[in-house]
Amino acid sequence: MRNLTSLLAALLAITTVPASSDEGMWTFDAFPRDLLRRTHGVEITPQWLDRVRNSTVRLAGCTASFVSANGLILTNQHCAEGCLAQNSTRNKSLLKDGFFASSREKEVRCGTQVADVLVAVEDVTAQVNSATQSMDTSAANEARKKALTQIEQACEQATRAESQGGPLTCEAVDLYNGGQYFLYKYKRYTDVRLVFAPESAIASFGGDPDNFQFPRWWLDVAFMRAYGPDGKPASTPRYLKIDFAGPTVNELVFVSGHPAATNRLLTVSQLQTKRDIDLPQWLLRSSELRGRYIQFSKSGPEAERIVQGPLTNLENGIKFYRKELDALHDEAALQRKSAEEARLRTLVAADPKLASEVGDPWAEIEKTQQVLRTIAVPFGYLEAGAGFNSQLFRYARFIVRGVAERSKPNLQRLREFRDTALAHLEQQLGAAVPVYPELEQITLSLSLDRMREWLGPDHPVVRQILGKDSPDALAKRLIEGSKLADAALRIRLWNGNAQALEDSGDPMLQLVTLIEPESRALRKRYEDQVEAPLQKASKNLARARFAVLGTSVYPDATFTLRLNFGTVQGWVENGAAVQPFTTLQRAFERATGQEPFQIPDSWLKAKARLNPQTQFNLSTNNDILSGNSGSPLIDAKGNIVGIMFDGNIHSISGDFWFDEEKNRAIAVDPTIILEALKKVYAAGPLLKELGSS
């Protein structure tokens, strides 16, 4: 049996460990320094790793890095979109016009933004596992969540006592879908301000048509600054220096950042659920919303201004998920996945002890997917938000649930309302951000309309909600009647009790309260019948993988810090080589004067002074994903030689597998940043802080 196992393991190794030597989103504590030495002949020291980790910043959904000793943060313009929109009005769009604070006093607060730096990591797998031992499936799932909450709570209490700079933010992290648990400890900056962002017309030149394409010409760059609790710029002596010369072809480069969430370890039945249920449902709803946004944007310049941000985000999502769907329609790729699965099953079956321990996780996971398919529509519409796409509704549900949950002991709550999460949630709830009723009307009426279509007009909850109203009329009544656009009111309600919510008479709060029993019941059903057995089976699957393959396979991305390496390179498309660098000149050539190919006036005015040969964007074979947006591209010396902002069209399948030949990451070259700051934006103080002039 032993021989067979080894033979099969060898066979398996060919396909399941990274196909490319450069593939892999490694945690810092398991970074394969030996592999790097073997494949690239380069030695990375623990000091190098420490410095990079300490300079890498996590933003909401993005990555960034410290680039000066005074808390200056470099990230993408599209990662600052929320901040730009929050500081815009109907009449003035920072997204469109860009922003530059010529002095620190003029830096504007990003109301909902925090910036996190990972300072320590602790393995808590044993603690979590012991808390759930010999329990039935759904009890184990609940106990697991409690254990995670408890571990986080204890961590914050301990660091509050130890630390002088305030407690650390502690987050429990699940790697390998329940195979390992870690406690991640972050230093959090809650005061983040905007320093610089270019006009969207150059930050995303070519807009949606060019998105996920390469060659590209996007100055997708923004600067922010972290401030301490004392209102002074944070002290960040271990920053990364930008090397404005940029990288060279074939240079070894690293990306440090937070890839959002990959699905490379999912089973085939889970991928099929994505292909058949999740992606089509989301894409069809979103395509309709895109149509409504676009038609709305044509009603006038104000409409165009206020819808720009949401539309850009939506189109980005549509392109991404549309290409994911295409990836999952690649039968050959799915068959490779099936074959890998079959091989792993054979290996497990060949080891009776292991087999009896882990059971048949593939079959168990498939069962959960069958259940998921039967509840996907009501769960999606009533609990997961598809039926109530509205910022006011989200505020309302958050307040109603938060008030109910916070009256319980910490360990009894829905996990999103655990004590350690509250400070950040309250910051988001209390931030004064504009809510545009016209956009609310579009998103809410559309989602109510689709809910009625998919649940049916005679569904009890639909009848209860709509009564004799049309979706349009109900949306209007809710949006006109609700006062939740007022941040101060939201915080008052959040700090009040259930009676105060009722007394407010706010129709959006009433709607949430009305559907709360049904939506909570759906959530419970989802947790017990899908999540709990899935947790159990996934954990057994991880165990089987560890037993056969060890941890030579990196864990799926989970928006936690990862490091990967690669080189600056293009690829071959339809037999033709795609070069890894673009230069400024071609951007001017492609400009049509019409959106989205309209070069901003500031650039047209500066054109004569600009060097047309300046390198603009570049491609590498680093293995990254959406949360890596804003990540520093780092050379072996530890200097920044690019800012990641996207991938090519083939990178989208990277959610499921890494296509060594065509998956490419895209970065802004520092040379265009220097050229722009100097000659277009005359951003002297900023350049000086960056050590250039």
Added chain:
Amino acid sequence: MRNLTSLLAALLAITTVPASSDEGMWTFDAFPRDLLRRTHGVEITPQWLDRVRNSTVRLAGCTASFVSANGLILTNQHCAEGCLAQNSTRNKSLLKDGFFASSREKEVRCGTQVADVLVAVEDVTAQVNSATQSMDTSAANEARKKALTQIEQACEQATRAESQGGPLTCEAVDLYNGGQYFLYKYKRYTDVRLVFAPESAIASFGGDPDNFQFPRWWLDVAFMRAYGPDGKPASTPRYLKIDFAGPTVNELVFVSGHPAATNRLLTVSQLQTKRDIDLPQWLLRSSELRGRYIQFSKSGPEAERIVQGPLTNLENGIKFYRKELDALHDEAALQRKSAEEARLRTLVAADPKLASEVGDPWAEIEKTQQVLRTIAVPFGYLEAGAGFNSQLFRYARFIVRGVAERSKPNLQRLREFRDTALAHLEQQLGAAVPVYPELEQITLSLSLDRMREWLGPDHPVVRQILGKDSPDALAKRLIEGSKLADAALRIRLWNGNAQALEDSGDPMLQLVTLIEPESRALRKRYEDQVEAPLQKASKNLARARFAVLGTSVYPDATFTLRLNFGTVQGWVENGAAVQPFTTLQRAFERATGQEPFQIPDSWLKAKARLNPQTQFNLSTNNDILSGNSGSPLIDAKGNIVGIMFDGNIHSISGDFWFDEEKNRAIAVDPTIILEALKKVYAAGPLLKELGSS
């Protein structure tokens, strides 16, 4: 070998011949009278079949029947939608308001409509096959098309000589995907006028939410009239009488009509192309268009009026194809298909002579699907219309191609421009129908936008078309500049030559001419690399099926006349019985006063006089599909006992397979027609003509 073959044939018979004894869309000449006698104990005579065939009418995309001796036609309101829209203006919508001609003089012409009655059928398989013998694949494909054109041409010439009432319309029909060819001969009425249609609010009460649902309350009924070339009502003595008592539960009922196109004989690889390519692409584009239409409709009552028809059609398509996609995501059903395929393959392999004759058609078909996947995007956008969704563009392409093709001999043309097709095409081209620039702007700018997205802004044709324009600006320029909304001009251009087209300076004609080389090249590539090998393989597959199964399997629907039988019955949904009849009372209960649940004023006023127990809609297990809309539901005596207008949600998978347990057809009960004509619409003359009062 013989035994094995029989054994397998028996095995196969279980799954491939109709699972239900009531399944099947039979041609009239192969109607299974024996089966009917066996399963229902009822004898249908050749005279019965002749009469029903002679009274069944084919409309554009729909079915109808003669219901008086004076050419009166009964069909669905939604089959008269085109006519209603063509006779509407910005300020007055017949769709919304309904229509009733209180005398024959007031009946209005349906400009593009013709009405066809099938009078004879002739098997021409041998002729077609002999024309293509021992040719290579793409030559055979072209020879096949020429043979079909020649056969049709000869038929029209012969009937022109024979007949006194003008020549018959002759159409070559392909059954079993190339397994058989027939020549269908129709008597065609080119003057069709509108007599009656109710308000859309009652014709489709509950709108899109209720579409494809049951229970239902739709008065989806319209009357038209066929006129002869002499301008007098057509003489139709062999009409079907409406039995206003309606049918009873479990009564044996027949549907005569023209199911549009089923895909039940497709191979698994072809179904996968639909699932992965055709359906997602169409659905995503259409969902976005839906969003744009809806947002536009909110800009005012005029906008709402002019977009109603297109929006309703679009939403119907979205629901249908969305559910088709769901059907193709049913892994179990696809596995049954695969198993059937495997069994048929085994049977063919067991017969070496047959095997050597037919080869491996499944593998050959799969190869064509691979090619199709690689050209689907450019072919779809540049040739198949996805990139130029505009009525003016369609006129323009039709004129440009028509002028070019008609300068060639009949047999050398693209088949859609063969002589026998021209009269009807010219009628459509010359009909004065409104073209609304606002809607053109929406559909054209959206499709240009998506073309740029999917072909890429740097695709040579995209650059050629757009130049420095945005899709919006180009659409505007084309629509404002084109004069093709003028029917008389269109006919002049159609009758002119290429030089006259050029001289016109019409920008839409110029656009068509610009892209014509590329789009024709794509079409040629499609025909040679997909259509031709597919034709060959499908024909071999049909041959294999005939060899093993004979013609006990009915051919896929092809919008040709079919007859099927079933009974009035409900079904079981989630363990609860769905009753087969609805009554008027519940419609009033479900009315909310808001679209689409708004009962028209005419009904509210008549409410006190109406019998709330009147049967409204009913369900049967007849095997029908979209082109069956308007079909008469006929009892064993040959009387009309219902008008088919839809299926339940489970009927949509009927495109691919018949779900005996849940697939149900839906009809309007004649009792509600009588009640409405009498008490709501006071349609005395119409009732009198129908033999009631």
